[in-house]
Amino acid sequence: MRIVFAPTVWFVHFCAVYILATVLCEQLVPTTAAATLAAFGAYAVAGVRDWRVWRGAPESQQGFLAFTHVVLCILSTVGTLWVAYPVFALPACA
Amino acid sequence: MRARHEDLEPVWRTPPGIAALTGVNHTTVGLRYVVTGFAFFLIGGVLAMLMRSQLTFAGNTLLDHHQYNAAFTLHGTVMMFFFAVPILLGFSAYLVPKMVGARDLIFPRLSAFGYFCYLFGGLLLMSSVVYGEPPTGGWFMYTPLSSRPFTPDSGPDFWLLGVTFAEISAVAGAVELIATIFKGRVPGMTLARMPLFVWAILVTAFMIVFAFPPLILGSILLEVERAFGLPFYDAARGGDPILWQHLFWLFGHPEVYIIFLPAAGIVSTIIPTFARLPMIGYRWVVVALVATGFLSFGLWVHHMYAVDIPLVSLSFFSAASMAVVIPTGIQVFAWIATLWHGRPEVRAPLVFVMGFFFVFVLGGLTGVMVALVPFDWQAHDTHFVVAHLHYVLFGGMVFPLLAGLYYWLPLVSGKRLSDFGSRLVFWLVFVGFNLTFLPMHLTGLVGMPRRVYTYADGMGWDLLNFISTVGGFLTAAGIGAFLVDLALQGRFSRRARPNPWNAGTLEWAMPSPVPSYNFVSQPRVEDRDPLWRDPELGARQQRAEFYLGHAPVKRREMLVTGALSAEPEQVAILPGNTWVPLFAALFMGVFFVGVLAQVYAIAILGIVLAAGAFLAWAWKTPEGVGGERDMDAGLGARLPLHHTVARSPGWWGTAIVLFADAALYGSLIYAHLFLWTVSPSWPPPGYLDVGFALPAVALAILALSSVAVQWRQYGLAAALAVAAAVLQSYALAASGLAPGSHAYSAVVFMLWTVQAVHIAIAVAMALFTLRRRAAGYDEAQVPAVTRLFWHYMVAQWGAGFAVVHLFPFVAA
Numbered sequence: 088m089r090i091v092f093a094p095t096v097w098f099v100h101f102c103a104v105y106i107l108a109t110v111l112c113e114q115l116v117p118t119t120a121a122a123t124l125a126a127f128g129a130y131a132v133a134g135v136r137d138w139r140v141w142r143g144a145p146e147s148q149q150g151f152l153a154f155t156h157v158v159l160c161i162l163s164t165v166g167t168l169w170v171a172y173p174v175f176a177l178p179a180c181a
Numbered sequence: 182m183r184a185r186h187e188d189l190e191p192v193w194r195t196p197p198g199i200a201a202l203t204g205v206n207h208t209t210v211g212l213r214y215v216v217t218g219f220a221f222f223l224i225g226g227v228l229a230m231l232m233r234s235q236l237t238f239a240g241n242t243l244l245d246h247h248q249y250n251a252a253f254t255l256h257g258t259v260m261m262f263f264f265a266v267p268i269l270l271g272f273s274a275y276l277v278p279k280m281v282g283a284r285d286l287i288f289p290r291l292s293a294f295g296y297f298c299y300l301f302g303g304l305l306l307m308s309s310v311v312y313g314e315p316p317t318g319g320w321f322m323y324t325p326l327s328s329r330p331f332t333p334d335s336g337p338d339f340w341l342l343g344v345t346f347a348e349i350s351a352v353a354g355a356v357e358l359i360a361t362i363f364k365g366r367v368p369g370m371t372l373a374r375m376p377l378f379v380w381a382i383l384v385t386a387f388m389i390v391f392a393f394p395p396l397i398l399g400s401i402l403l404e405v406e407r408a409f410g411l412p413f414y415d416a417a418r419g420g421d422p423i424l425w426q427h428l429f430w431l432f433g434h435p436e437v438y439i440i441f442l443p444a445a446g447i448v449s450t451i452i453p454t455f456a457r458l459p460m461i462g463y464r465w466v467v468v469a470l471v472a473t474g475f476l477s478f479g480l481w482v483h484h485m486y487a488v489d490i491p492l493v494s495l496s497f498f499s500a501a502s503m504a505v506v507i508p509t510g511i512q513v514f515a516w517i518a519t520l521w522h523g524r525p526e527v528r529a530p531l532v533f534v535m536g537f538f539f540v541f542v543l544g545g546l547t548g549v550m551v552a553l554v555p556f557d558w559q560a561h562d563t564h565f566v567v568a569h570l571h572y573v574l575f576g577g578m579v580f581p582l583l584a585g586l587y588y589w590l591p592l593v594s595g596k597r598l599s600d601f602g603s604r605l606v607f608w609l610v611f612v613g614f615n616l617t618f619l620p621m622h623l624t625g626l627v628g629m630p631r632r633v634y635t636y637a638d639g640m641g642w643d644l645l646n647f648i649s650t651v652g653g654f655l656t657a658a659g660i661g662a663f664l665v666d667l668a669l670q671g672r673f674s675r676r677a678r679p680n681p682w683n684a685g686t687l688e689w690a691m692p693s694p695v696p697s698y699n700f701v702s703q704p705r706v707e708d709r710d711p712l713w714r715d716p717e718l719g720a721r722q723q724r725a726e727f728y729l730g731h732a733p734v735k736r737r738e739m740l741v742t743g744a745l746s747a748e749p750e751q752v753a754i755l756p757g758n759t760w761v762p763l764f765a766a767l768f769m770g771v772f773f774v775g776v777l778a779q780v781y782a783i784a785i786l787g788i789v790l791a792a793g794a795f796l797a798w799a800w801k802t803p804e805g806v807g808g809e810r811d812m813d814a815g816l817g818a819r820l821p822l823h824h825t826v827a828r829s830p831g832w833w834g835t836a837i838v839l840f841a842d843a844a845l846y847g848s849l850i851y852a853h854l855f856l857w858t859v860s861p862s863w864p865p866p867g868y869l870d871v872g873f874a875l876p877a878v879a880l881a882i883l884a885l886s887s888v889a890v891q892w893r894q895y896g897l898a899a900a901l902a903v904a905a906a907v908l909q910s911y912a913l914a915a916s917g918l919a920p921g922s923h924a925y926s927a928v929v930f931m932l933w934t935v936q937a938v939h940i941a942i943a944v945a946m947a948l949f950t951l952r953r954r955a956a957g958y959d960e961a962q963v964p965a966v967t968r969l970f971w972h973y974m975v976a977q978w979g980a981g982f983a984v985v986h987l988f989p990f991v992a993a
Binding site: 090091094095097098101104105108109110115148151152154155158159162163165166169170172173174176177180 | 371372373464465467468471472474475476478479491492493494496497499500501503504507508745746858
């Protein structure tokens with residue numbers, strides 16, 4: 088079930104920043120930035136790979152799942168960005 | 182020779198009279214869920230009318246504050262746990278097999294067992310009213326109000342035990358549905374061709390598997406605290422009442438989507454039928470369903486904005502709440518696009534869908550408002566929130582439910598639907614609902630808190646409350662009209678032709694009312710809307726042109742296909758009607774009543790009897806000793822019978838149960854870590870001497886048992902597991918850990934107790950497998966299931982050990 092990869096990364100990132108915010112204070116901004124970039128990297132790699140799968144065989148079941156995952160990668164990118172944003176917008180240790 | 186109705190019906194039907202209680206057929210069980218769920222809807226509705234009546238005038242004395250507290254607690258509990266989730270599970274149990282072309286759910290006894298658990302759980306909860314101690318702590322039963330010192334009566338116990346009993350049924354239903362969707366789809370129905378309702382149920386079922394265990398665990402912990410004094414939520418002894426809120430809402434927010442997604446699935450089924458057009462943006466809707474399923478697990482704290490949590494943490498949940506709007510929006514626009522491009526025929530079910538649009542979108546908009554932290558701080562615990570949640574739940578679930586009931590009524594009754602009555606019902610409910618809850622936004626904004634049993638006049642709340650009460654009774658009249666309409670339709674409507682709506686999905690490929698076996702032969706499909714591609718499919722499957730259409734019919738046979746490929750893999754021999762599920766649920770009920778009455782001998786008796794029933798359940802399989810190992814499934818396919826295959830439906834079911842199990846244990850580990858973060862010293866001084874050596878040896882022995890099981894040395898594995906359990910228990914006992922003294926020792930005690938229960942189950946499974954082999958069964962399924970559970974059990978203690986022993990050891 089490859090299609091749950093991107094949303095799982097979103098959830099792991101979400102839990103990671105939630106836990107980081109609980110245990111860290113000053114170090115929250117750089118750690119969150121690192122976690123967010125890592126998540127973006129994962130979406131990019133998986134998204135590009137599945138984009139190729141989908142373009143190769145758009146009507147097959149593989150193509151269907153690949154397309155679904157590409158869109159989920161995009162959605163997860165937005166979700167990750169939004170979740171990480173408050174860390175950079177709010178004053179430290181808010 | 183081809184099978185006919187007369188051959189199949191005697192094998193598949195549910196017997197009449199008292200023996201109907203033995204029925205396991207999904208059509209029977211699904212309808213039972215729907216009827217029982219609707220009965221609870223009426224009970225919850227009566228409670229709502231009591232509350233509305235009380236609030237009609239300032240200073241009204243119809244209910245006193247205690248009765249009012251009981252009314253809103255039971256109203257919320259009944260509507261969420263005993264109406265919304267079960268009735269949608271009933272819908273799914275009834276429809277999913279028919280939509281994927283299966284003859285039944287793949288674990289028929291589990292569906293019957295789940296229903297009885299739900300029924301008995303509901304009766305247990307409602308018996309609190311008869312007993313005179315109904316729960317009064319609100320449907321989310323917050324600690325410390327629900328802890329023993331502040332609620333010494335049995336109200337919370339009725340709630341905790343009744344709800345947990347019913348949640349067993351929800352998890353059972355979810356396991357059943359996932360396994361059926363993965364392994365029971367007819368050949369050709371790849372994931373890309375699966376009806377959107379089935380997609381919605383697949384996502385929902387997975388959400389249940391992960392979302393219900395946190396609440397089950399939270400309830401167990403609270404009941405253990407109330408009954409035995411282990412301090413999980415008691416701040417004076419290292420616990421934290423906020424832990425309950427986290428565990429509750431870890432369940433509670435996904436719950437909203439567990440209710441909404443099946444309803445969205447109903448909408449995605451009805452709209453293409455009446456628009457005469459395949460769903461536009463099918464793939465996008467699938468994306469939206471999967472995304473919602475995940476995002477909904479990142480929202481739970483938005484119910485807790487008023488709790489003292491750092492602002493940056495609150496913002497994460499606010500952001501996630503914004504993000505979940507996107508997939509919901511995708512679905513709404515896909516529905517609008519389909520209606521826009523089609524030629525909609527406005528029949529009763531579509532009218533209710535229109536009502537859903539209006540109400541649900543408004544609820545979504547106020548949802549965005551309360552997802553914002555500053556606004557929520559203003560509106561928190563006011564009637565604004567009550568109005569918002571009813572717009573979401575009534576709009577998002579009750580309107581689609583009524584649409585679905587009317588849409589599939591011809592399938593159940595075989596009668597044509599007349600539109601007049603249903604339109605009257607719609608307008609009564611629609612006007613009544615909006616009259617109740619639209620003014621209630623204002624009631625909240627001008628400051629009326631929720632859950633107050635009365636108010637003084639002159640606060641500006643009088644007229645608004647009066648209007649809400651009038652609207653409430655109009656809604657009730659609408660629901661009454663629905664029941665009358667249903668009775669009239671059943672009595673006076675003419676017979677419907679097959680597929681009266683010209684729908685494209687497979688459930689309409691069978692005659693109505695539907696036969697107990699669903700399909701004379703299980704078809705192969707080539708399209709998302711198989712009946713639009715081949716309108717003759719229904720007639721062809723009844724002429725037994727497809728799989729398993731042979732005669733004579735001796736037993737319940739069903740095709741099992743590949744989870745992704747949907748190509749024929751096995752033939753499952755399903756069990757027939759049996760008393761075992763009823764008795765298993767009854768004995769579980771004995772356990773719950775024993776705990777409730779605090780007569781633990783009865784509770785233990787219940788557990789022993791239930792264990793016996795489960796053993797009988799596992800032993801009495803339809804395939805028997807020896808006999809055939811494969812069979813001709815028709816269309817040139819010769820397939821193995823399911824018990825000869827390691828990756829049988831039973832293996833899949835076990836794997837899904839283990840996800841739920843891992844979510845339960847994970848929640849317990851979360852509780853441990855959460856209490857650690859809020860505690861000034863964790864473990865508290867003097868608790869560091871549990872020691873590391875003995876538990877490490879015990880873990881090593883347990884790991885060895887996994888190797889033994891893999892080599893099929895079940896006796897040796899059982900002996901090793903028992904030795905590990907004894908060693909670990911001794912290590913904990915020798916350290917003088919007193920579970921009642923501090924939250925730390927209480928959580929450690931629970932982590933080990935839950936593990937010990939797993940070890941006991943694993944040992945029982947190993948001995949069962951040995952006994953089965955000795956009795957001459959030649960099967961792959963039972964050993965495969967035992968191995969799977971065993972390895973999970975060992976891995977689980979690996980995690981438990983890391984938290985309990987390794988972490989303090991390394992930290993020290």
